[in-house]
Amino acid sequence: MNKRKIIPSIVLYFILCFTIALVLLPLVLLFVSSLRPGTELMRNGLNLSIDFATASFKNYRLLFSGENSYFTWYKNSMLITFLQVALSLFLSACVGYSFAIYEFKGKNFFFSCVLLLMMVPTEIIMLPLYRLTVRMGNIDTITGIVLPYLVIPMLIFFFRQYLSGIPKDFLDAARIDGCSEYGIFGRIMLPLMKPSFAAMGIYEGMQSWNNFLWPMIVIRSSSHTTLPVGLAGLITPYGNNYDILIAGSCFAIVPILILFICFQSYFIDGMTAGGVKG
Amino acid sequence: MKKIIDLFRYSQKSAPYVFLFPFIITFGVFFIYPIIDTIVMSFQKVAVTGNTFRGLGNYRILMNPVFFKALKNSAFYTIVTLCLMIPVPLVLAAMLNSKLVKGKTIFRGMMFIPALTSVVVAGTIFRLIFGEMSGSFANNVVGFFGYGPLIWLRKPVTVWIALFLLCLWRWTGVNMMYYLAGLQQIPSDLYESAEVDGANFIQKFFHITIPMLKPTTIYVLTISIYGGMSMFTESYILFNGNSSTNNVGLTIVGYLYRMGWEQNNIGLASATGCVLLGIVMLINVIQLGVNGAFSKRNAA
Numbered sequence: 001m002n003k004r005k006i007i008p009s010i011v012l013y014f015i016l017c018f019t020i021a022l023v024l025l026p027l028v029l030l031f032v033s034s035l036r037p038g039t040e041l042m043r044n045g046l047n048l049s050i051d052f053a054t055a056s057f058k059n060y061r062l063l064f065s066g067e068n069s070y071f072t073w074y075k076n077s078m079l080i081t082f083l084q085v086a087l088s089l090f091l092s093a094c095v096g097y098s099f100a101i102y103e104f105k106g107k108n109f110f111f112s113c114v115l116l117l118m119m120v121p122t123e124i125i126m127l128p129l130y131r132l133t134v135r136m137g138n139i140d141t142i143t144g145i146v147l148p149y150l151v152i153p154m155l156i157f158f159f160r161q162y163l164s165g166i167p168k169d170f171l172d173a174a175r176i177d178g179c180s181e182y183g184i185f186g187r188i189m190l191p192l193m194k195p196s197f198a199a200m201g202i203y204e205g206m207q208s209w210n211n212f213l214w215p216m217i218v219i220r221s222s223s224h225t226t227l228p229v230g231l232a233g234l235i236t237p238y239g240n241n242y243d244i245l246i247a248g249s250c251f252a253i254v255p256i257l258i259l260f261i262c263f264q265s266y267f268i269d270g271m272t273a274g275g276v277k278g
Numbered sequence: 279m280k281k282i283i284d285l286f287r288y289s290q291k292s293a294p295y296v297f298l299f300p301f302i303i304t305f306g307v308f309f310i311y312p313i314i315d316t317i318v319m320s321f322q323k324v325a326v327t328g329n330t331f332r333g334l335g336n337y338r339i340l341m342n343p344v345f346f347k348a349l350k351n352s353a354f355y356t357i358v359t360l361c362l363m364i365p366v367p368l369v370l371a372a373m374l375n376s377k378l379v380k381g382k383t384i385f386r387g388m389m390f391i392p393a394l395t396s397v398v399v400a401g402t403i404f405r406l407i408f409g410e411m412s413g414s415f416a417n418n419v420v421g422f423f424g425y426g427p428l429i430w431l432r433k434p435v436t437v438w439i440a441l442f443l444l445c446l447w448r449w450t451g452v453n454m455m456y457y458l459a460g461l462q463q464i465p466s467d468l469y470e471s472a473e474v475d476g477a478n479f480i481q482k483f484f485h486i487t488i489p490m491l492k493p494t495t496i497y498v499l500t501i502s503i504y505g506g507m508s509m510f511t512e513s514y515i516l517f518n519g520n521s522s523t524n525n526v527g528l529t530i531v532g533y534l535y536r537m538g539w540e541q542n543n544i545g546l547a548s549a550t551g552c553v554l555l556g557i558v559m560l561i562n563v564i565q566l567g568v569n570g571a572f573s574k575r576n577a578a
C-alpha cells in the first residue's frame with residue numbers, strides 16, 4: 001500500500017468501526033441489562049451501567065425455571081415456523097416451476113396476479129381475512145395462522161427466476177425416457193432446487209418466526225401464543241414482568257444468531273433475494 | 279381407467295394448471311375474496327343482525343382529524359425513511375466495497391445482525407432505551423450534553439427520533455446488502471477509464487456508482503414505500519399498544535386495527551383499508567410508470 005492511500009483507509013476503517021459500534025450498541029445494552037434485577041429495569045430502562053454486586057444470571061434462571069409460559073411460546077413459534085416453511089417452500093416451488101417451464105393459456109394473467117399480490121400490503125385485508133378465519137372455525141389454531149400464507153409471491157418470483165435458467169432439452173430427455181410431468185418435478189427439479197430452498201427457507205423462516213400482527217389477531221389462548229406475541233404481552237406499564245421480558249428477548253435472538261454465524265451467506269442470500277435480479 | 283390416469287400424468291397441457299392450483303386457490307380465497315369483501319363492507323353498516331347499505335357514510339365519517347393524523351404520520355414516516363434508508367446504506371456499501379477495506383465479510387455480517395431480531399424484540403429494546411426515567415440510555419446521552427431527562431415517547435419530535443432510529447437500526451444492514459450486490463455488478467473498467475480521465479472518487483461516485491445502481495435503488499424504494507405505509511408493529515411495541523399520547527405514533531394500519539378490533543366498527547375499518555389500498559395502488563402505478571418497470575417485467 002502506498003502512502004497516498006493510508007489516510008483514506010484509516011478514515012474508512014474509522015467510519016466503519018464506528019458504525020458497527022452503533023449497530024451493536026442496542027444489543028449490548030440489552031444483554032447488560034438482562035443481568036440486572038427486573039425492578040431496577042423498570043426504574044431505569046436500558047443503560048450501560050453495570051453493578052457487579054447485583055449483576056447475576058437470576059433472570060435467566062427464572063426464565064428456565066418453567067414457572068412461566070416462555071417455552072410454550074417458543075415451542076409454538078418453532079412449530080409454526082417449521083410448518084410454514086415446509087409447506088410454503090413446496091407449494092411455491094410448484095407454482096414457480098409452472099411459470100418457469102410451461103407455456104400455457106393465461107400465463108401472463110396469472111403472473112400479473114403474483115405481482116399484484118406482491119404489491120398489496122397484507123395489512124389491508126387483515127379484517128376480512130380475520131372474519132373468514134372465524135367463519136372457517138380456525139380462530140386460535142395453528143391452521144388459522146399458517147393457512148393464508150401458504151403460497152408466498154416472493155418465493156414464486158424467486159423460484160421462477162431460479163428455474164428459468166434450466167435448459168428445456170433436459171426436460172425433453174426425461175420425457176423420452178418415460179418420466180411423467182410430475183416425476184420430472186419430483187425427481188429432477190426438486191433436487192436441482194436445493195440451494196434455492198436453503199436461501200428461501202431462511203427468508204420465509206425469518207418472516208414466520210418474527211410475524212406479529214396476524215398471530216396476535218388469530219390467537220386467543222395463552223397455550224397457542226407465539227414468541228413475539230407473548231413477549232409483546234409482557235410489556236406492561238407496571239413493569240412486573242421485565243425480568244422475563246429482557247432475558248426472554250435476549251434468548252429469542254440467540255438461536256438465530258448461532259444459525260446466522262454458521263450459515264451467514266445463506267442468510268444474506270435469502271433475506272436479500274430478488275434485489276437486483278428482479 | 280389406467281389409461282386416463284396415464285394420459286393425465288403425461289399431459290403437458292394440464293400439468294401447468296395442476297402446479298398452479300395452490301396459487302389459484304390461495305389467490306382467490308385469501309386475496310381476491312377479502313379484497314372484494316373489504317370493498318363491499320366499506321359501503322355497509324356491519325352488525326350482527328345483518329349488514330345494511332349506507333353508501334358513502336363510512337367514508338364521510340372517515341374524514342376526521344384522527345384519521346388524517348394517522349395518514350399524515352404514515353406518509354411522514356415513509357418519506358423520511360426513504361430519505362434515510364437509501365443514502366445511508368448506499369454510502370456504507372460503497373465504503374465497504376472499497377479496495378482499501380479488508381475483512382469485508384466480518385463487517386457485512388455484523389451490519390446484518392439487527393435484521394435478525396424481530397420487530398418485537400427490537401421495539402422492546404428501543405422502548406427501554408428511550409425510557410422516560412433519567413436512568414435510561416437515551417437520557418444518559420442527552421444528560422451528558424447537559425440536557426434534562428426527556429419524555430421521549432410522548433412528545434412529537436422525540437417520538438420520531440426513536441422511530442427513525444429503530445428503522446435505521448433494523449434495515450440499514452439489509453439495504454446495504456442490496457447495494458453491495460448491485461455494486462458487484464458494475465464493470466470495473468468503467469472506474470478504470472474514469473481514473474484514466476482523471477476523475478476523483480467523488481466524481482466517480484456521483485457519475486458512475488449512483489447511475490449504475492438505479493435498478494437497486496428502485497427496488498429499495500419500492501420495498502421501503504411498502505414497509506413505510508404498512509408500518510404498525512414498530513409503533514405498537516414502542517407505545518405499548520395502539521394508543522399513544524395525542525396519537526403521536528398512530529399509523530393508518532394502527533387506525534384500521536383500532537376501528538376493526540378495538541372499537542368493532544367494521545365498516546369504518548374497511549373504508550380505511552380501501553383508502554390505504556387506493557394509496558398503495560396509486561403509488562405503485564406512478565412508480566411503475568416513471569421507471570417503466572412494468573413493461574420490462576412482463577417481457578421477461
